[in-house]
Amino acid sequence: DIQMTQSPSTLSASVGDRVTITCRASQSISIWLAWYQQKPGKAPKFLIYKASSLESGVPSRFSGSGSGTEFTLTISSLQPDDFATYYCQQYNSYPWTFGQGTEVEI
Amino acid sequence: QIQLVQSGAEVREPGASVKVSCQASGYTYTSYAIHWVRQAPGQRLEWMGWIHAGSGDTKYLQKFQGRVTFTRDTSASTAYMELSSLKFEDTAVYFCARDRGSGRPLDVWGKGTTVTVSS
Numbered sequence: 001d002i003q004m005t006q007s008p009s010t011l012s013a014s015v016g017d018r019v020t021i022t023c024r025a026s027q028s029i030s031i032w033l034a035w036y037q038q039k040p041g042k043a044p045k046f047l048i049y050k051a052s053s054l055e056s057g058v059p060s061r062f063s064g065s066g067s068g069t070e071f072t073l074t075i076s077s078l079q080p081d082d083f084a085t086y087y088c089q090q091y092n093s094y095p096w097t098f099g100q101g102t103e104v105e106i
Numbered sequence: 107q108i109q110l111v112q113s114g115a116e117v118r119e120p121g122a123s124v125k126v127s128c129q130a131s132g133y134t135y136t137s138y139a140i141h142w143v144r145q146a147p148g149q150r151l152e153w154m155g156w157i158h159a160g161s162g163d164t165k166y167l168q169k170f171q172g173r174v175t176f177t178r179d180t181s182a183s184t185a186y187m188e189l190s191s192l193k194f195e196d197t198a199v200y201f202c203a204r205d206r207g208s209g210r211p212l213d214v215w216g217k218g219t220t221v222t223v224s225s
Contacts, residue, residue, distance in 0.1 A: 034211050036151075043201055043215035044151065050209045087151055091211045095167050096141075096153040 002026050002090050006099035013104060019075040021102045023088035028068045032092035035064055035073045038101075039084045047086075048073065078104070108132035110140075110202050110216035117222045123190040126219045128202030135183040136160035139205040141212060142176065142187045144198040152198075156205060157185055192223045 003026035013019050023033065031051040036044035046055050048064040051071055061076040075082055083106055088099040113127040128140060142154040155166040157176035164176045170189070178185045185202060200219045203212035 032209075036212075043203075043217050044212070045215075046210075046213045049211060049213075053209075055210070055213065089151070089153075089211065094165060096211070098151040098153070100150045 001095055002029060002093065002097055004088055004090055004097050004099040006086075006088060006102045008102060009100065010103045010105060012106070013078050014106070015078055015080060017078045019078050019082075019104060021073045021086055021088075021104075023066075023071045023073070023099050025069045025071075025090055025092075029090045029092035031067050032090060033064075033066070033071050034089045034091060035062075036087045036089065037082075037084045038087065044087065075104075108204075108214050110204065110214055112200075112202060112216040112219045115220040115222070117224060118192050119225055120192055120194060120223055122192050122223075123188060124192060124221050125186055125188040126200050126202075126221070127184050127186050128216050129182065129184045130159070130204070131183065133204075136180055138207065140176075140178070140185040141203050141205055142174075143201045143203060143212070145201070145218075146195070146198040149198075151201075154187070154200075159183075159185060189221075192221075194223050197221065197223045 005024045007022045033051045035048040038044045052064045063074045085101045085103045087101050111129045116124050136159050139156045139158045141156040157164045175188045202216045204214040206213040
C-alpha cells in the first residue's frame with residue numbers, strides 16, 4: 001500500500017497568512033493526488049484533483065502543486081472559513097489512501 | 107442539486123451486523139461509482155472500497171474482505187454498505203462519496219453515518 005505522510009500535523013496561523021501544507025507519498029503517484037478540507041463533525045469537501053486542478057467553486061486562494069512523491073497545498077491568504085483539517089489522498093492505485101491530516105488552527 | 111443522503115446513526119453489539127444506506131439525487135445515478143470511507147474517532151480517513159452503481163461491480167479493501175458487502179438498488183438510486191461481525195474498533199463515521207471519474211475522485215460526499223459498537 002502507498003503511505004501518505006503530511007507535514008506539519010498542526011499549523012498555527014493568522015487571517016491573511018500564506019499557508020503551505022506538504023504531502024509525501026511512499027512511492028510515485030504521478031499527479032493522482034487530491035486534497036480535501038474537513039471541519040469538525042462534517043464530511044470532507046473536495047478541493048483539488050490531479051495535484052493542481054481546482055474543483056469548480058473552490059476559491060482561487062487555494063492551489064496545489066507537485067508530482068511524483070512530493071506535493072503541496074497552498075492557501076495564499078488565509079480566511080476565517082479556512083480553519084479546518086486538510087487531507088491529501090492518492091488515487092494512483094488501490095487501495096486509495098489518505099494522509100493523517102493537517103489541522104490549521106488560529 | 108447533487109447530493110447523497112445517508113441513513114441515521116446506529117448502535118450495535120459486537121458480533122452484530124449493520125447496513126448503511128446512501129441515496130443519490132441530482133445526477134444520473136448509474137453512471138458513477140460510489141465509494142465508502144470511514145473515520146474512527148480522531149483518526150484519518152480510511153477508504154473501504156467502491157461499487158459501480160450501474161454495473162454493480164465492486165472492489166473492497168483487503169482488510170474488510172469477507173466482512174463487508176456493497177450493494178445497490180438502481181430503482182431507488184441507493185447504495186448500501188453492510189458490515190458484519192462488528193468489533194469495537196469498527197466504531198466510526200461511515201461516509202459514502204461519488205467518484206466522478208475523469209481524474210476527479212470523491213467530489214460529492216454524504217454527511218456520514220455514525221456506527222457505534224458497544225456492549
